[in-house]
Amino acid sequence: NKDDATNHAVPSQNYRGVVINALGLSGGINNTIFQNNEAALGGAVYLRGGGLAGGINNSQFIDNTTLYNFDSYGAAGLTIYQGDLDGGINSSLFKNNAAAGGEGGAIRIRGNLKGGIKDSEFIGNTIANGNGGALGITANYTGGAWVGGNLEGGISNSTFSANEASGMGGGISISNFDGGINGGIFSENKAGAMGGALAATGYFKGGIHN
Numbered sequence: 001n002k003d004d005a006t007n008h009a010v011p012s013q014n015y016r017g018v019v020i021n022a023l024g025l026s027g028g029i030n031n032t033i034f035q036n037n038e039a040a041l042g043g044a045v046y047l048r049g050g051g052l053a054g055g056i057n058n059s060q061f062i063d064n065t066t067l068y069n070f071d072s073y074g075a076a077g078l079t080i081y082q083g084d085l086d087g088g089i090n091s092s093l094f095k096n097n098a099a100a101g102g103e104g105g106a107i108r109i110r111g112n113l114k115g116g117i118k119d120s121e122f123i124g125n126t127i128a129n130g131n132g133g134a135l136g137i138t139a140n141y142t143g144g145a146w147v148g149g150n151l152e153g154g155i156s157n158s159t160f161s162a163n164e165a166s167g168m169g170g171g172i173s174i175s176n177f178d179g180g181i182n183g184g185i186f187s188e189n190k191a192g193a194m195g196g197a198l199a200a201t202g203y204f205k206g207g208i209h210n
Contacts (some may be wrong), residue, residue: 024050028057028087034077035062042066043076043097051080055087055115061094061106069101069129075108075136076125082140088115088153094122094134101129103173104136105163111140116153116179122171125163131199132173133163133189139175154179154206160197164190169199180206 019034024047034044044064061077076097078085085107094106102108105125113135122134130136139149151174160171167173170189177200186197193199 020045020047022047022050024052024083026053028052028054029059029078030054030057031059033060033062034064035060037064037076039066040068042079042081043099045078046081047079047083048081049083051083051111052078052085053087055085056089056092057087058091060092061097063095064097066099066102075099075102075104075106077106078108079104080109080111082110082142084111084114084148085109086114088113089117089120090115091119093120094125096124098125099127099130101127102136103127103130103138104132105134105165107135108132109135109137110148111137112148112150112152113137114152116151117155117158119156120158122158122160122163124161127165127167129166131165131167131193132169133165133171133191134160135172135174136169137172137174149175149202151177152179155181155184157183159185160187160189161185162188166192168193169195170197172198174198174200176200176202177204178206181208183210184208 170191
């Protein structure tokens, strides 16, 4: 059985991260449901500087929202502001999350996603004023330069369906993609600019396979 995050029914608006607002998180997010959370910025989980180690595993982010349009934030489900998601996204569901603006309707990473996306579903996520209807990964400014913004490990046996962005990348907006798409389904995603399903402003490596 999944552990249902106890704040899922809280009617009040938090500034950042209704359930978790922290510098970073180790050990991953495992067997947890984040549902009906509402925050001004950063949605259900907001990590500001330390990233997430251990990945997202067998978890659900459903019907979470952010209210304000700030470029540095976004992501109604999970925002990692300056850091990596290390360990990938595995056997998880992101559904009907809605961000007002920034990057990423369900997930925003200002850094890298390491470990890829496996056996997961992104359905009906939206960003009203930005890129990446389901997932937005952008570079991070560190050491005097912009670095990262990469999805490393590819996408396998995962579905991106009916996600929408006002900007580019109806499903995914990233800088660079490495690892290919294997057994993925992309359907009915919409973007106001380029990349109805996926937009990469840099390289795409690994190809697309059944």
